[in-house]
Amino acid sequence: MALTRRSFLKTTAALSASVSMPSFAETTAPAGREPLTELAYADAQLTGGPLAAHYDAVHAHFLSLSNDRLLKVYRQRAGLTAPGADMGGWYDTDGFVPGHALGQYISGLSRISASTGDAAARDKAQALVAGFGETLGPKNESILRPQTNLWVCYTLDKHFCGLIDAATLTDDNSAKGLLTRVFDGAQGLLPAKGRDRIGKKNPPYDETFVMPENLFAGASLTGDPRLRDYAQRYLLDREMFAPLARGEDPFPGQHAYSHVMALSSAGRAYAELGDTMYRDAMQRAFTLLTSTQAYASGGYGPNETLITPHRGELFAALSTTQDHFETPCGSYAATKLSRYLLRSARPTSTAHADYLERVLFNTILASLPPDSDGGYFYYSTYSPGAVKVYYQKKWPCCSGTLVQTVADYPLNLGFTSDDGYYVTLYTPSRVRFNARGANVTLEQTTEFPTTDHVAIALTADRSAEYTLYLRLPAWLARPASLKINGRSVALNASTGSFAAIKRTWHSGDVIELEVPQDFRMEAVDEQHPDTVALMRGPVQYVAIEGAKQAQPGRRVLPASLKPSGADTFTETVAGISTVYVPLHRIVNQTYTAYFTKA
Numbered sequence: 263m264a265l266t267r268r269s270f271l272k273t274t275a276a277l278s279a280s281v282s283m284p285s286f287a288e289t290t291a292p293a294g295r296e297p298l299t300e301l302a303y304a305d306a307q308l309t310g311g312p313l314a315a316h317y318d319a320v321h322a323h324f325l326s327l328s329n330d331r332l333l334k335v336y337r338q339r340a341g342l343t344a345p346g347a348d349m350g351g352w353y354d355t356d357g358f359v360p361g362h363a364l365g366q367y368i369s370g371l372s373r374i375s376a377s378t379g380d381a382a383a384r385d386k387a388q389a390l391v392a393g394f395g396e397t398l399g400p401k402n403e404s405i406l407r408p409q410t411n412l413w414v415c416y417t418l419d420k421h422f423c424g425l426i427d428a429a430t431l432t433d434d435n436s437a438k439g440l441l442t443r444v445f446d447g448a449q450g451l452l453p454a455k456g457r458d459r460i461g462k463k464n465p466p467y468d469e470t471f472v473m474p475e476n477l478f479a480g481a482s483l484t485g486d487p488r489l490r491d492y493a494q495r496y497l498l499d500r501e502m503f504a505p506l507a508r509g510e511d512p513f514p515g516q517h518a519y520s521h522v523m524a525l526s527s528a529g530r531a532y533a534e535l536g537d538t539m540y541r542d543a544m545q546r547a548f549t550l551l552t553s554t555q556a557y558a559s560g561g562y563g564p565n566e567t568l569i570t571p572h573r574g575e576l577f578a579a580l581s582t583t584q585d586h587f588e589t590p591c592g593s594y595a596a597t598k599l600s601r602y603l604l605r606s607a608r609p610t611s612t613a614h615a616d617y618l619e620r621v622l623f624n625t626i627l628a629s630l631p632p633d634s635d636g637g638y639f640y641y642s643t644y645s646p647g648a649v650k651v652y653y654q655k656k657w658p659c660c661s662g663t664l665v666q667t668v669a670d671y672p673l674n675l676g677f678t679s680d681d682g683y684y685v686t687l688y689t690p691s692r693v694r695f696n697a698r699g700a701n702v703t704l705e706q707t708t709e710f711p712t713t714d715h716v717a718i719a720l721t722a723d724r725s726a727e728y729t730l731y732l733r734l735p736a737w738l739a740r741p742a743s744l745k746i747n748g749r750s751v752a753l754n755a756s757t758g759s760f761a762a763i764k765r766t767w768h769s770g771d772v773i774e775l776e777v778p779q780d781f782r783m784e785a786v787d788e789q790h791p792d793t794v795a796l797m798r799g800p801v802q803y804v805a806i807e808g809a810k811q812a813q814p815g816r817r818v819l820p821a822s823l824k825p826s827g828a829d830t831f832t833e834t835v836a837g838i839s840t841v842y843v844p845l846h847r848i849v850n851q852t853y854t855a856y857f858t859k860a
Contacts, residue, residue, distance in 0.1 A: 296533055296605040297606075297607065297608045297680070298604055298608065298609075298677040299605065299679070300601065300605065300673050301675065301676065301678065303376035303431060304376050304377065304379075305693060305694040306377060306672035306673065306676075306691070306692075307377055307672060307691060307692045307693075308671055308672060308690065309690045309691055309692055309706075311689045311690045311708070311709070312627060312689075312846065313622065313627065313671050314671075314689070314690060314691075316668060316671075317668055317669075317671050319631055320370075320664065320665055320668040320669075321374050321378070321668075323631070323632055324370060324371055324374075324665050325371070325380075325382060325383055325386060327367070328346055328347075329386070330346030331346040331347055331349050332349070332364055332367065333346075333364075333390065333393040333394065333397070335349070335353065335354060335355050335360045335361045335406060336361055336364070336394060336397040336404075336406070337396075337397055339355075339403070339406055340397040340398075340399055340403075342396070342397060349636060349656070349657055350635070350636055350657065351636050351656025351657040351658065352655055353636070353656070353657040357655075357657075358655065359413045359416065359417060360406040361406050361417065362413070362416065362659065363420065363657060363661055363662035364390065364394065364420070364424065365417075365419075365421040365422065365425065365662075366420050366423065366424065366662030366663065366665060366666055367390065368390050368391060368394075368424030368425070368427065368428055369423045369424045369426075369427040369428075369666055369669075370662075370665030370668070370669040371383045371384075371386050371387040371390075371665070371669075372387045372427035372428050372431040372432050373431060373666070373669035373670065374665075374669045375387060375431065375432055376431040376432070377669070377672045387424075387427075387428050387432050388428065388432055390424075391424070391425065391428045391436060391437050391440065392436065394440070395436060395440050395443075398440070398443055398444070398447060401447055402446045402447030402448075404417075404418070404421055404447055405417055405448055405451060413468055414448060414451045414468060415452065415468045415469055415472075415473055416469050418444070418448050418452075418473070419472055419473045419476055421444050422441065422444070422476040422479075422480050423666075425438075425440050425441045425444065425480075426441065426476060426479050426480055426483055429441070429483060438483060438484060441480050441483065441484055442484050442486055445486070445488065445489060449488070452470075452492065453468075453470060454495070455495055456470040456471050456496035456497065457470050457471075458498060458501045458502075459516075459517050459520050460517075462517050462565065462566045462567055469520045469524075470496040471497070471498045471520070471521075471524045472524050472526075473492070473496050473527070474493040474494070474496050474497050474530060474531060475526045477489045477490065477492050477493035477496070478490060478527075478530045478531070478534050490534075493527075493531075493534075494531075496527075498524055498527075499539075502521065502524065502543070503528055503539055503540060503543040504543075506542070506543035506544075506546040506547050506550075507538075507542040507543045507546065509546060511550055511554075511571070513550055513551075513555065513568040514570040514571070515567060515568065516567070517566055517567065517568075518562055518563025518566050518568050518588065518592060519566065519588050519591040519592050519595055521568065522551065522562070522563075522595040523591075525544050525598075526595070526598045526599065526602060528540040528541075528602075529544055529598070529602030529603075529606065530602075532544070532606060533605075533606075541606045544602060544603055544606065545603060548599060548600075548603055548613075548614065548617070550571075551596070552613070552617055554569075554571035554572070555571070557586065557587065557644055558624075558784045558786070558795030558855075559587070559621075559624035559625050559628070559644070559795075559802050559845065559855075560596065560617060560620040560621035560624055560625055561586060561587025561592060561624070561625050561644075562587060562596075563587060563588060564579035564582075564583055564585065564586045564587075565579070565583050566585070572788065572789070573789070574789035574790055575787070576786050576787045577786045577787050577789065577790040577793055580644060580645050580786070580856060581645065584645055584648070585641040586642055586643055586645070587625060587641060587644075588640065588641060589626065589628075589629050589639060589640065589642045589660065590629060590638075590639070590640075590660035590661075590663040591663045592625070593621055593622075593663070594663040594667040594670075596617070596618075596621045596625075597618055597626075597667060597670065597674065600614045600615070600617055600621075601614075601673060604618075604677055604686065605677065609760060610759060611758055611759060612733050612734065612735055612736060612758050613736065615686040615733050615735075616733075616735050616736050616737065616800070618686065618687070619674075619686075619687060619735070619800045620800050622687075623801050623802075623844070623846060624800075624801065624802045624844075624845050624846065626664075626667050626668065627846040628642065628844075628845045628846040629642075629650075629664065630650050630652065630849065632661065633652070635656065636656025636657040637653075637656060638652060638653055638656075638657070638660050638661045638664065639651075639652060639660065640652070640653035640658055640660045641653070644855040644856060645855075646856070647807055647816075647852055647853075648852065648854070648855060649851075649852050649853075650848060650849065650850075672691070672693075675687050675689070675691050676693055676704075678695045678697075679729075679731075681698075681728060681729045682728040682729035682730055683695055683697060683702070683704070683728070683729075683730055683731065684731040684733075685704075685718070685730065685731065685732050685733055686733055688708055688710045688711075688716045689706065689708065689710065690706055690708060691706045692705050697726060697728040697767075698727060698728045699724070699726055700723060700724050700725070700726035700728070700767070701723045702720060702721070702767070703721045703722070704719070704720055705718070705719045705720075705721070706718050707719070709828075710777070710799075711798070711799045711800060711801050711829075711844075712828045712829045714776050714778050714779055715774070715775075715776055716774070716775045716776075717772060717773070717775075718772070718774075719770075719771075719772050720767055720768075720769065720771040720773070721770070722767065722769045725767065725768045725769070726766065726767060727764070727765065727766045727767070728764070729763060730762075730767070731760040731761065731762050731763075732744070732763065732775060733760055734753070734755055734756070734757055734759055734761055734777070735757070735777065735799070735800070736757060737799055737800060738757045738758075738778060738779075739780035739782070740778040740780075741757070741778075742757075742761075742776060742778070743775070744761070744774070744775055744776075745773070745774040746763075746771065746772070746773055747771060747772055748772075748774075779799035780798065781798050781803070781823065782797050782798075783819070783859070784797050791859075792858055793856050793857070794819060794856065794857055794858075795856055795857075796819070796842065801829075801844045801845075801846075802844065802845045803831070803842045803844055803845070804842065804843065804844075804845050804848060804853040805817055805820075805841070805853060805857075806840070806841045806842070806851045806852070806853055807851070807852040807853060808840070816854070816858075817854050818857060818859075818860045819857040819858065819859050820833040820840070820842065820857075821833070821860070823842060826841070829843065829844055829847070830842070830843050831843075
């Protein structure tokens with residue numbers, strides 16, 4: 263559909279759509295329980311589309327890394343033979359945080375192996391675990407620079423996640439024992455209480471408060487009560503969770519990634535302890551993040567710092583920095599928060615899933631592919647005339663969160679409930695679940711978000727009555743439409759809610775859903791309503807800047823866009839054509855992400 267100035271000015275007020283939406287209030291999970299459940303990695307696969315292409319590329323990249331290089335710094339510290347070239351950058355003995363990402367690489371490979379069944383990824387994860395275990399020695403030392411005591415918790419948390427995932431997802435029996443040994447070796451270096459990180463550069467740098475999620479998981483896996491004890495010590499109750507639950511805003515000035523990541527610890531604490539403070543803190547944080555902190559892409563934290571709302575700071579950052587979003591790290595934190603919130607209460611709104619989708623398509627999918635020797639994308643840039651670049655140091659923190667975020671793509675597809683299944687992401691995929699005794703497979707076929715059509719084919723070992731919940735996103739330009747087995751079905755669910763389709767489902771049933779997308783504007787912040795991003799459905803579109811533009815990188819919002827390809831649009835003014843594409847399509851081009859309304 264062509265974009266015109268008039269279509270831009272149409273409101274996107276709630277659209278009535280018509281399978282009815284139940285009128286239940288959001289329900290609170292009992293202590294230690296969540297009403298929705300994530301899919302197991304083995305039960306979810308991507309089968310096509312841009313997310314699958316990215317997943318496959320990241321899979322291949324991390325599979326290609328040299329085990330000897332990854333283990334070298336650990337072997338050197340242990341006095342073992344250490345073949346392989348130095349890694350360089352952050353990772354080396356003299357680097358910023360030596361060996362910091364090994365656990366994340368093991369974690370990502372373990373998750374990918376569990377979803378894809380790839381034996382090579384499984385074997386690589388297990389080989390890295392074995393090689394790491396050989397370096398611990400009689401004192402179980404895993405931290406490479408204990409004398410500084412600055413990044414002990416930061417690195418230890420990553421060791422934990424790698425060992426937990428290797429144990430639970432690759433059936434590596436040795437990893438469980440190593441988890442206890444690693445904690446034994448590090449316990450004397452751990453602070454007795456949690457410490458908040460102040461801003462981006464002020465000490466203390468270490469991030470005790472992101473550890474509880476993996477400490478709780480480690481305690482459940484090993485039965486070691488010390489891990490649960492430290493998990494509770496390190497929760498940011500006083501500094502962050504209690505103020506958020508009271509409706510306050512503790513975010514301004516905080517380090518962006520680590521404090522949003524800490525909300526995953528709140529999510530795990532809610533599941534473990536049943537204290538509703540943690541659920542309420544997550545929800546309040548989500549509201550603040552999405553309404554006051556985020557750019558149109560879903561990214562947040564210019565210069566890695568959460569802004570003070572209502573002062574135009576998101577707009578100001580467009581001209582004062584190129585570092586608008588710490589992309590793989592920030593994406594990991596944001597997607598995990600969204601999934602914890604989807605699990606924590608039966609949703610009556612699609613807000614959490616809509617934000618999850620936005621972040622996936624515009625931030626992590628839009629990162630540059632890594633090179634073969636430690637070059638990784640770190641910051642997204644939304645300034646005029648922007649380019650995508652690698653971080654100045656090799657093997658930064660975003661290398662670890664890249665593989666974990668991408669490895670979790672299948673978890674974003676949907677969630678099971680006691681009465682059925684919630685479809686939360688539209689992309690070519692296959693999921694399996696049990697509903698009321700029926701073993702069900704849903705296969706999505708779609709070219710979304712390029713097109714509006716989604717087809718979902720159902721196969722099952724028997725017929726059963728249950729509910730499928732279809733997400734009707736808040737960005738819908740017009741009412742969604744639904745067919746089941748070729749027959750139109752009225753949708754009574756409103757835009758921004760889940761349509762509940764309760765019926766007896768049979769193997770061979772086919773669902774067809776149309777989710778109309780048009781272009782719309784989103785202001786950078788409330789103080790600057792005339793500086794806007796160009797959105798279509800969940801996707802941010804940008805202008806490719808060419809050599810002939812009179813003012814490269816500084817653009818007025820296009821008056822009329824005409825389709826010139828599957829997801830490409832063009833505006834021609836005074837004989838000069840400008841091409842608009844999704845931000846995730848940009849690789850080497852210069853682009854502009856925000857425009858001025860004429």
